[in-house]
Amino acid sequence: MMPSFYQLLRKIxxxxxxxxxxxxxxxxxxxxxxxxxxxxxxxxDFDQLLHSQQNANESADFLVINKNITNAMMGRxxxxxxxxxxxxxxxxxPFVNAFGFITSNQYKxxxxxxxDLHFYTDMFFESxxxxxxxxxxxxxxxxxxxxxxxxxxPNDFLNLYNFGFALSQDLPQISQETVKAIPIKITISKGxxxxxxxxxxxxFSDRISSFLVPGSFMEWANGKFGSGEAAAPSRVIxxxxxxxxPALVQYLxxxxxxxxxxxxxxxxxxxxxxxxxxxxxxxxxxxxxxxxLVFSMFIQLVIASCKKEIQLxxxxxxxxxxxxxxxxxxxxxxxxxxxxxxxxLVAGIQWWASHQLAAxxxxxxxxxxxxxxxxxxxxxxxxxLVNRVTVRKYINAIS
Amino acid sequence: xxxxxxxxxxxxxxxKILQRSSDVWNRQISFTPSKFIKIKAPSGTGKTTLVHYLxxxxxxxTGQVLVNGKAWTAYSKxxxxxxxxxxxxxxxxxxxxxxxxxxxxNIELKRVMGGQPYCTAxxxxxxxxxxxITHVLNQSxxxxxxxxxxxxxxxxxxxxxxQWLLMDEPFSHLDDENAHRAAQLITEECKAxxxxxxxxxxxxxxxxxxxxxxxx
Numbered sequence: 001m002m003p004s005f006y007q008l009l010r011k012i013x014x015x016x017x018x019x020x021x022x023x024x025x026x027x028x029x030x031x032x033x034x035x036x037x038x039x040x041x042x043x044x045d046f047d048q049l050l051h052s053q054q055n056a057n058e059s060a061d062f063l064v065i066n067k068n069i070t071n072a073m074m075g076r077x078x079x080x081x082x083x084x085x086x087x088x089x090x091x092x093x094p095f096v097n098a099f100g101f102i103t104s105n106q107y108k109x110x111x112x113x114x115x116d117l118h119f120y121t122d123m124f125f126e127s128x129x130x131x132x133x134x135x136x137x138x139x140x141x142x143x144x145x146x147x148x149x150x151x152x153x154p155n156d157f158l159n160l161y162n163f164g165f166a167l168s169q170d171l172p173q174i175s176q177e178t179v180k181a182i183p184i185k186i187t188i189s190k191g192x193x194x195x196x197x198x199x200x201x202x203x204f205s206d207r208i209s210s211f212l213v214p215g216s217f218m219e220w221a222n223g224k225f226g227s228g229e230a231a232a233p234s235r236v237i238x239x240x241x242x243x244x245x246p247a248l249v250q251y252l253x254x255x256x257x258x259x260x261x262x263x264x265x266x267x268x269x270x271x272x273x274x275x276x277x278x279x280x281x282x283x284x285x286x287x288x289x290x291x292x293l294v295f296s297m298f299i300q301l302v303i304a305s306c307k308k309e310i311q312l313x314x315x316x317x318x319x320x321x322x323x324x325x326x327x328x329x330x331x332x333x334x335x336x337x338x339x340x341x342x343x344x345l346v347a348g349i350q351w352w353a354s355h356q357l358a359a360x361x362x363x364x365x366x367x368x369x370x371x372x373x374x375x376x377x378x379x380x381x382x383x384x385l386v387n388r389v390t391v392r393k394y395i396n397a398i399s
Numbered sequence: 400x401x402x403x404x405x406x407x408x409x410x411x412x413x414x415k416i417l418q419r420s421s422d423v424w425n426r427q428i429s430f431t432p433s434k435f436i437k438i439k440a441p442s443g444t445g446k447t448t449l450v451h452y453l454x455x456x457x458x459x460x461t462g463q464v465l466v467n468g469k470a471w472t473a474y475s476k477x478x479x480x481x482x483x484x485x486x487x488x489x490x491x492x493x494x495x496x497x498x499x500x501x502x503x504x505n506i507e508l509k510r511v512m513g514g515q516p517y518c519t520a521x522x523x524x525x526x527x528x529x530x531x532i533t534h535v536l537n538q539s540x541x542x543x544x545x546x547x548x549x550x551x552x553x554x555x556x557x558x559x560x561x562q563w564l565l566m567d568e569p570f571s572h573l574d575d576e577n578a579h580r581a582a583q584l585i586t587e588e589c590k591a592x593x594x595x596x597x598x599x600x601x602x603x604x605x606x607x608x609x610x611x612x613x614x615x
Contacts, residue, residue, distance in 0.1 A: 002507055002511070002520055003504065003507060004511060005508070005511045005512055008500065008504055008507060008508045008511070011499055011500055011504070012497055012499060012500065012508075309497070312495055312497070314476075314480070315454075315456055315483075315495070316483065316495075316508070316509060316512070316555075317480055317483030317484040317509070317512055317513075317559075318480060318512060319476070319477050319480035319481070319484075320476050320477070320480070321477055321480075322480075322512075396476070399476060
């Protein structure tokens with residue numbers, strides 16, 4: 001069996017000369033790759049953990065923001081409302097996907113239960129743009145011709161009544177269905193002007209802790225019973241992709257705003273994890289750079305040590321492209337192997353970690369993220385390209 | 400493949416060459432394809448230099464070497480490699496055998512370089528036996544004598560397709576018997592390809608039926 005051209009080249013261009021450098025470069029590349037992949041994988045896992053715990057079905061979250069009421073501000077209402085500049089500033093923040101005002105009533109509202117339930121209370125209404133409401137109901141609209149006002153109650157409110165008030169006062173507990181069935185007599189007034197409506201509870205919101213009425217009703221009532229001027233809002237609602245975004249939390253803190261703290265509690269953890277992941281990723285990158293450097297030095301050494309042979313091959317008619325391809329064929333299987341081993345290792349770690357976390361009732365996928373696989377391919381491509389350029393440069397320099 | 404020389408003068412030999420007359424240096428020459436050309440050159444007149452210029456391994460000259468109407472220097476490295484694989488072959492004076500390969504591997508290297516071999520392996524064996532080097536084919540290049548190396552170099556030049564064969568004192572290490580055999584083989588292989596050769600040597604000889612003679 002006659003040897004092929006590449007087999008003959010193997011006898012002429014000895015790549016064994018820099019074996020220790022090659023092992024160093026390969027080892028460095030492997031460790032760099034594992035660090036990078038772990039960093040990316042950890043980032044993706046943490047995101048999974050956060051989002052699966054907070055909102056399983058939604059890709060966004062809603063935050064109601066208001067100013068912190070401090071002792072100094074008490075009694076001075078203008079300090080607790082948002083000015084036009086402050087509103088504009090919130091709107092242009094990158095983490096704000098949508099923004100809405102919460103409009104308050106500018107009139108007096110009383111509610112009374114029908115029949116002999118003997119329930120009577122002063123109350124208030126607020127309204128938000130419909131897109132911020134998590135209760136979908138076909139009755140959620142109002143025109144001036146309607147006598148019935150749809151109302152959304154906070155879920156917490158019913159819970160407070162059922163488990164706090166009703167139990168202690170020996171009153172009956174009420175189901176959501178019952179509440180929805182009760183017509184409530186709503187009276188709104190301003191001075192001597194009064195008008196009566198029938199209120200109907202159409203749903204319970206987890207998102208906004210307030211008594212909500214449709215925006216059209218609020219507008220109409222504020223126009224008829226209110227001062228006629230639009231009041232400055234003291235609460236606003238924003239839609240955000242990630243309520244644990246450290247930038248958002250920092251912004252609220254800097255401006256002295258507050259929101260539902262429960263929703264942003266992961267921010268600190270996220271910041272710590274992000275820092276650790278970034279540091280690992282950074283070291284991975286640095287190591288990758290050094291591995292590339294050592295690879296390049298190895299290639300330079302191989303070509304320099306075979307300079308005479310390569311020149312004779314070119315003289316005899318070997319194309320520089322043929323020699324480049326031959327040299328790359330000596331290295332590419334090595335990267336592939338390193339890439340596959342690193343990826344398998346990280347996949348193994350991920351599988352193990354997902355089982356460990358499952359024991360603590362935290363679910364992450366047992367498979368690696370797409371981003372991790374993409375990164376592995378990208379690193380191999382980068383190494384390939386850098387080496388190709390190096391081989392080409394040094395072959396061309398001597399041929 | 401057309402080879403033309405236009406006022407070719409080697410820079411290192413410039414003064415020496417301009418003092419005497421030459422059929423080749425500083426002239427317009429067109430080498431007619433498929434002719435057997437002998438260039439007789441006393442020592443020191445730039446015989447090896449000329450072969451190197453024709454094969455484009457040196458470029459320290461003024462004037463031009465035109466290949467198919469285009470200067471050698473204007474060809475890309477890939478194009479030059481392709482011509483060396485398919486259109487022009489060479490036997491160097493210093494032979495240039497890979498010492499880390501066996502004699503046969505040295506020949507094989509050239510045979511399989513272009514992908515689709517021009518001759519079969521059997522043809523190589525046959526030609527080797529005609530050159531009396533069958534017994535050294537599996538010997539390392541390092542251990543070959545000059546005469547054996549020269550025949551390996553000749554055989555290596557004959558396993559590829561070519562239109563021109565350049566030879567620089569190809570029989571300098573061979574006895575008459577082996578030189579005669581080699582010349583016969585070269586003639587046959589050139590005829591089979593309708594190819595010509597340019598041979599440089601120190602003295603006159605009658606080993607080939609030369610068509611054209613030049614004095615360097």
